[in-house]
Amino acid sequence: MDYRTIDKEAVERREKLCQAIPDVMKGFAGMRDAAFKDGALTAKTKALIAVALGVSVRCDACVTAHMQNAVRAGATREELAEAVGVAVMMGGGPSSVYAAAVLEAYDQFYAK
16 A cells, blocks of 8 residues: 555645635644644653554545654554554554555564
8 A cells, every 4th residue: 555645645635624714724723733742741742642543444544644644653563563552452453554554654663
């Protein structure tokens, strides 16, 4: 699977949604920004939680976007692997497919 294409298409769809319902999407962006701020949990921890949730709901675009956000927040490939390990434990076989997708997406974006 080409995760760069998945990411690009998701960004394009989100931009169209922002044009169609700007007030709603502005509110969503504000909620997202507040949710991912450092607090009792670091932004990195919150981003890793989002990756695991993307795996559990089996969302390719979520996996790609939140994996990148986690890396920007300082997460390593090893931390991503452990986070998706928890998602696999909770979600079983179907989640294992998306857990592997996180690492594949990481490699596509960041492996040299």
